[in-house]
Protein backbone atom coordinates (compact mmCIF):
# COMPACT_ATOMS: atom_id res chain seq x y z
CA UNK A 1 0.00 0.00 0.00
CA UNK A 2 2.65 2.51 1.11
CA UNK A 3 4.84 2.08 -1.98
CA UNK A 4 1.76 2.60 -4.14
CA UNK A 5 0.94 5.87 -2.35
CA UNK A 6 4.55 7.04 -2.70
CA UNK A 7 4.47 6.15 -6.41
CA UNK A 8 1.23 8.01 -6.86
CA UNK A 9 2.57 11.11 -5.11
CA UNK A 10 5.77 11.02 -7.16
CA UNK A 11 3.71 10.58 -10.29
CA UNK A 12 1.59 13.62 -9.51
CA UNK A 13 4.37 15.96 -8.42
CA UNK A 14 7.00 14.89 -10.95
CA UNK A 15 5.21 13.91 -14.16
CA UNK A 16 8.52 13.59 -15.97
CA UNK A 17 9.60 10.76 -13.66
CA UNK A 18 6.87 8.61 -15.17
CA UNK A 19 8.33 9.05 -18.65
CA UNK A 20 11.83 8.15 -17.58
CA UNK A 21 13.72 5.01 -18.34
CA UNK A 22 15.24 3.22 -15.31
CA UNK A 23 18.74 4.53 -15.89
CA UNK A 24 17.59 8.14 -16.16
CA UNK A 25 15.66 7.78 -12.94
CA UNK A 26 18.75 6.42 -11.21
CA UNK A 27 20.78 9.33 -12.59
CA UNK A 28 18.29 11.87 -11.21
CA UNK A 29 18.47 10.17 -7.82
CA UNK A 30 22.29 10.20 -7.76
CA UNK A 31 22.54 13.81 -8.92
CA UNK A 32 19.85 14.82 -6.46
CA UNK A 33 21.82 13.18 -3.65
CA UNK A 34 25.01 14.94 -4.74
CA UNK A 35 23.29 18.32 -4.74
CA UNK A 36 21.81 17.61 -1.31
CA UNK A 37 25.29 16.68 -0.05
CA UNK A 38 26.77 19.88 -1.44
CA UNK A 39 24.01 21.88 0.18
CA UNK A 40 24.52 20.08 3.47
CA UNK A 41 28.22 20.97 3.44
CA UNK A 42 27.24 24.52 2.73
CA UNK A 43 28.90 24.46 -0.68
CA UNK A 44 25.72 25.44 -2.46
CA UNK A 45 22.63 27.21 -1.28
CA UNK A 46 19.13 26.53 -2.37
CA UNK A 47 18.63 28.37 -5.65
CA UNK A 48 16.80 31.59 -4.94
CA UNK A 49 15.88 31.74 -8.61
CA UNK A 50 15.57 28.68 -10.82
CA UNK A 51 17.86 28.86 -13.85
CA UNK A 52 15.98 30.20 -16.85
CA UNK A 53 15.07 26.91 -18.46
CA UNK A 54 14.92 24.65 -15.40
CA UNK A 55 11.37 23.34 -15.14
CA UNK A 56 10.26 20.20 -13.38
CA UNK A 57 7.53 19.32 -15.84
CA UNK A 58 9.89 18.88 -18.75
CA UNK A 59 10.54 15.39 -20.11
CA UNK A 60 12.94 13.27 -18.04
CA UNK A 61 16.03 13.46 -20.26
CA UNK A 62 15.99 17.25 -20.22
CA UNK A 63 15.69 17.41 -16.43
CA UNK A 64 18.61 15.00 -15.99
CA UNK A 65 20.77 17.05 -18.33
CA UNK A 66 19.94 20.27 -16.55
CA UNK A 67 20.78 18.81 -13.16
CA UNK A 68 24.05 17.44 -14.51
CA UNK A 69 24.75 20.84 -15.99
CA UNK A 70 24.15 22.58 -12.66
CA UNK A 71 26.35 20.15 -10.82
CA UNK A 72 29.08 20.55 -13.41
CA UNK A 73 29.19 24.35 -13.04
CA UNK A 74 29.04 24.32 -9.25
CA UNK A 75 31.87 21.77 -9.05
CA UNK A 76 33.92 23.67 -11.61
CA UNK A 77 33.55 26.88 -9.57
CA UNK A 78 34.50 25.11 -6.35
CA UNK A 79 37.51 23.45 -7.98
CA UNK A 80 38.65 26.80 -9.38
CA UNK A 81 38.54 28.22 -5.86
CA UNK A 82 40.47 25.31 -4.38
CA UNK A 83 43.14 25.48 -7.09
CA UNK A 84 43.47 29.27 -6.81
CA UNK A 85 43.72 29.10 -3.00
CA UNK A 86 46.46 26.50 -3.31
CA UNK A 87 48.46 28.95 -5.46
CA UNK A 88 47.91 31.76 -2.98
CA UNK A 89 48.83 29.60 -0.01
CA UNK A 90 52.17 28.54 -1.48
CA UNK A 91 54.65 30.98 0.00
CA UNK A 92 57.68 30.29 -2.21
CA UNK A 93 58.59 31.92 -5.48
CA UNK A 94 56.70 35.22 -5.19
CA UNK A 95 58.56 38.34 -6.23
CA UNK A 96 57.45 41.96 -5.90
CA UNK A 97 56.50 43.37 -9.31
CA UNK A 98 55.12 46.81 -8.47
CA UNK A 99 54.72 48.83 -5.28
CA UNK A 100 52.35 51.78 -5.52
CA UNK A 101 52.45 54.84 -3.28
CA UNK A 102 48.86 54.13 -2.15
CA UNK A 103 50.00 50.82 -0.65
CA UNK A 104 48.89 48.49 -3.45
CA UNK A 105 51.48 45.79 -4.12
CA UNK A 106 51.62 43.30 -6.97
CA UNK A 107 53.61 40.09 -6.65
CA UNK A 108 54.19 37.55 -9.36
CA UNK A 109 55.25 33.97 -9.58
CA UNK A 110 55.99 31.53 -12.40
CA UNK A 111 53.81 28.44 -12.38
CA UNK A 112 54.87 24.99 -13.54
CA UNK A 113 54.41 25.22 -17.30
CA UNK A 114 55.89 28.71 -17.44
CA UNK A 115 52.90 31.02 -17.03
CA UNK A 116 53.39 33.99 -14.74
CA UNK A 117 50.50 34.69 -12.34
CA UNK A 118 49.96 37.97 -10.52
CA UNK A 119 48.76 38.67 -7.01
CA UNK A 120 47.50 42.09 -6.08
CA UNK A 121 47.24 43.04 -2.41
CA UNK A 122 45.25 46.12 -1.62
CA UNK A 123 43.09 47.72 1.05
CA UNK A 124 39.75 49.17 -0.01
CA UNK A 125 37.51 51.53 1.88
CA UNK A 126 34.34 49.49 1.56
CA UNK A 127 32.65 46.66 3.36
CA UNK A 128 32.79 43.08 2.10
CA UNK A 129 29.06 43.11 1.29
CA UNK A 130 29.34 46.25 -0.80
CA UNK A 131 32.23 44.75 -2.75
CA UNK A 132 30.33 41.50 -3.21
CA UNK A 133 27.43 43.50 -4.60
CA UNK A 134 29.65 45.37 -7.05
CA UNK A 135 31.91 42.48 -8.08
CA UNK A 136 29.47 39.57 -8.16
CA UNK A 137 25.80 40.52 -7.97
CA UNK A 138 26.13 43.49 -10.32
CA UNK A 139 28.83 42.04 -12.51
CA UNK A 140 26.89 43.03 -15.66
CA UNK A 141 27.21 46.70 -14.66
CA UNK A 142 30.98 46.58 -14.44
CA UNK A 143 31.52 48.26 -17.83
CA UNK A 144 29.78 51.37 -16.45
CA UNK A 145 32.63 52.12 -14.07
CA UNK A 146 35.49 50.17 -15.62
CA UNK A 147 36.59 51.31 -19.09
CA UNK A 148 38.77 48.19 -19.51
CA UNK A 149 35.58 46.18 -19.91
CA UNK A 150 33.27 46.50 -22.87
CA UNK A 151 30.58 44.12 -21.74
CA UNK A 152 29.79 41.36 -19.25
CA UNK A 153 26.75 39.13 -19.67
CA UNK A 154 25.57 36.45 -17.26
CA UNK A 155 24.76 33.47 -19.48
CA UNK A 156 23.49 31.22 -16.68
CA UNK A 157 22.54 31.51 -13.02
CA UNK A 158 23.23 28.25 -11.21
CA UNK A 159 21.75 28.74 -7.77
CA UNK A 160 22.77 31.92 -6.03
CA UNK A 161 26.51 31.27 -5.78
CA UNK A 162 27.50 30.27 -9.28
CA UNK A 163 27.16 32.05 -12.61
CA UNK A 164 28.46 31.52 -16.12
CA UNK A 165 29.60 34.75 -17.70
CA UNK A 166 30.74 36.10 -21.04
CA UNK A 167 33.15 39.00 -20.77
CA UNK A 168 34.56 41.24 -23.46
CA UNK A 169 37.53 43.47 -22.69
CA UNK A 170 37.61 46.94 -24.20
CA UNK A 171 40.00 48.20 -26.84
CA UNK A 172 41.87 50.80 -24.84
CA UNK A 173 44.39 53.30 -26.12
CA UNK A 174 47.90 52.37 -25.12
CA UNK A 175 47.06 48.74 -24.50
CA UNK A 176 49.14 46.67 -26.86
CA UNK A 177 46.88 43.67 -26.35
CA UNK A 178 43.80 43.67 -28.54
CA UNK A 179 40.29 42.92 -27.38
CA UNK A 180 39.69 39.56 -25.77
CA UNK A 181 36.60 37.66 -24.82
CA UNK A 182 36.18 35.09 -22.04
CA UNK A 183 33.59 32.51 -21.02
CA UNK A 184 33.94 31.63 -17.35
CA UNK A 185 32.32 29.96 -14.41
CA UNK A 186 32.27 32.41 -11.52
CA UNK A 187 31.61 31.18 -8.04
CA UNK A 188 31.19 32.99 -4.74
CA UNK A 189 31.64 31.55 -1.29
CA UNK A 190 31.12 33.21 2.04
CA UNK A 191 33.25 32.16 4.98
CA UNK A 192 32.47 33.94 8.25
CA UNK A 193 32.88 37.61 7.36
CA UNK A 194 35.17 36.87 4.39
CA UNK A 195 34.20 36.28 0.82
CA UNK A 196 35.85 34.31 -1.95
CA UNK A 197 35.16 34.86 -5.64
CA UNK A 198 36.64 32.33 -8.01
CA UNK A 199 36.67 32.02 -11.77
CA UNK A 200 37.82 29.67 -14.47
CA UNK A 201 37.40 29.48 -18.21
CA UNK A 202 35.01 26.90 -19.60
CA UNK A 203 34.19 25.80 -23.09
CA UNK A 204 30.55 26.13 -24.03
CA UNK A 205 29.49 24.52 -27.28
CA UNK A 206 26.63 26.96 -27.40
CA UNK A 207 29.05 29.85 -27.15
CA UNK A 208 31.95 29.41 -29.56
CA UNK A 209 34.58 32.16 -29.89
CA UNK A 210 33.24 35.27 -31.59
CA UNK A 211 34.56 36.15 -35.04
CA UNK A 212 37.21 38.83 -34.76
CA UNK A 213 37.93 38.14 -31.08
CA UNK A 214 40.67 36.14 -29.48
CA UNK A 215 39.15 33.94 -26.78
CA UNK A 216 41.38 34.27 -23.74
CA UNK A 217 41.31 31.89 -20.78
CA UNK A 218 40.94 33.03 -17.21
CA UNK A 219 41.93 31.05 -14.17
CA UNK A 220 41.86 29.32 -11.96
CA UNK A 221 41.78 32.76 -10.43
CA UNK A 222 40.20 34.32 -7.37
CA UNK A 223 39.52 37.40 -5.33
CA UNK A 224 39.59 37.18 -1.54
CA UNK A 225 37.75 39.81 0.44
CA UNK A 226 38.81 39.84 4.06
CA UNK A 227 36.98 42.20 6.41
CA UNK A 228 39.35 44.43 8.38
CA UNK A 229 36.48 46.53 9.66
CA UNK A 230 32.88 47.38 8.81
CA UNK A 231 33.97 49.60 5.93
CA UNK A 232 37.46 48.42 5.25
CA UNK A 233 38.46 45.30 3.34
CA UNK A 234 41.68 43.58 2.45
CA UNK A 235 41.52 42.73 -1.25
CA UNK A 236 43.69 39.96 -2.67
CA UNK A 237 43.37 39.21 -6.38
CA UNK A 238 45.07 36.30 -8.06
CA UNK A 239 45.10 36.96 -11.80
CA UNK A 240 45.95 33.87 -13.77
CA UNK A 241 45.28 34.54 -17.40
CA UNK A 242 46.25 33.04 -20.70
CA UNK A 243 45.63 35.95 -23.06
CA UNK A 244 46.21 33.67 -26.11
CA UNK A 245 47.26 35.03 -29.50
CA UNK A 246 50.82 35.61 -30.62
CA UNK A 247 52.28 38.04 -28.13
CA UNK A 248 55.71 38.33 -26.58
CA UNK A 249 55.70 37.27 -22.92
CA UNK A 250 57.29 40.58 -21.94
CA UNK A 251 54.27 42.52 -23.25
CA UNK A 252 51.75 40.22 -21.57
CA UNK A 253 53.64 40.32 -18.28
CA UNK A 254 53.54 44.10 -18.30
CA UNK A 255 49.92 44.43 -19.36
CA UNK A 256 48.45 42.09 -16.75
CA UNK A 257 49.70 43.80 -13.57
CA UNK A 258 48.87 47.14 -15.24
CA UNK A 259 45.31 45.88 -15.80
CA UNK A 260 45.11 44.96 -12.09
CA UNK A 261 46.22 48.42 -10.98
CA UNK A 262 43.77 50.07 -13.40
CA UNK A 263 40.97 47.84 -12.18
CA UNK A 264 41.59 48.77 -8.54
CA UNK A 265 41.83 52.44 -9.39
CA UNK A 266 38.48 52.35 -11.21
CA UNK A 267 36.96 50.37 -8.37
CA UNK A 268 38.12 52.98 -5.83
CA UNK A 269 36.68 55.77 -7.95
CA UNK A 270 33.41 53.92 -8.25
CA UNK A 271 33.30 53.40 -4.49
CA UNK A 272 33.82 57.09 -3.77
CA UNK A 273 31.34 58.08 -6.47
CA UNK A 274 28.63 55.79 -5.12
CA UNK A 275 29.29 56.96 -1.56
CA UNK A 276 28.39 60.53 -2.58
CA UNK A 277 24.71 61.51 -2.72
CA UNK A 278 23.29 61.22 -6.25
CA UNK A 279 22.75 65.00 -6.60
CA UNK A 280 26.48 65.58 -6.04
CA UNK A 281 27.54 63.17 -8.80
CA UNK A 282 28.67 64.58 -12.13
Ligand SMILES: CC(C)CCC[C@@H](C)[C@H]1CC[C@H]2[C@@H]3CC=C4C[C@@H](O)CC[C@]4(C)[C@H]3CC[C@]12C
Nearest residue numbers: 135136148167169177180197243255256259263
Ligand atom coordinates in the same frame (compact mmCIF):
# COMPACT_ATOMS: atom_id res chain seq x y z
C1 LIG B 1 45.20 42.84 -20.56
C2 LIG B 1 43.91 42.44 -21.21
C3 LIG B 1 44.09 41.27 -22.12
C4 LIG B 1 42.79 42.15 -20.24
C5 LIG B 1 42.24 43.40 -19.58
C6 LIG B 1 40.87 43.22 -19.01
C7 LIG B 1 40.82 42.43 -17.71
C8 LIG B 1 41.59 43.19 -16.65
C9 LIG B 1 39.37 42.23 -17.32
C10 LIG B 1 38.57 41.51 -18.44
C11 LIG B 1 37.49 40.68 -17.74
C12 LIG B 1 37.57 41.12 -16.29
C13 LIG B 1 36.94 40.25 -15.24
C14 LIG B 1 35.46 40.11 -15.51
C15 LIG B 1 34.71 39.59 -14.38
C16 LIG B 1 35.18 39.54 -13.13
C17 LIG B 1 34.32 38.89 -12.08
C18 LIG B 1 34.24 39.70 -10.83
O1 LIG B 1 33.58 38.98 -9.83
C19 LIG B 1 35.59 40.15 -10.36
C20 LIG B 1 36.37 40.86 -11.44
C21 LIG B 1 36.52 40.05 -12.74
C22 LIG B 1 37.43 38.87 -12.44
C23 LIG B 1 37.11 40.93 -13.86
C24 LIG B 1 38.54 41.32 -13.62
C25 LIG B 1 39.13 42.12 -14.76
C26 LIG B 1 39.06 41.40 -16.08
C27 LIG B 1 39.87 40.13 -16.02
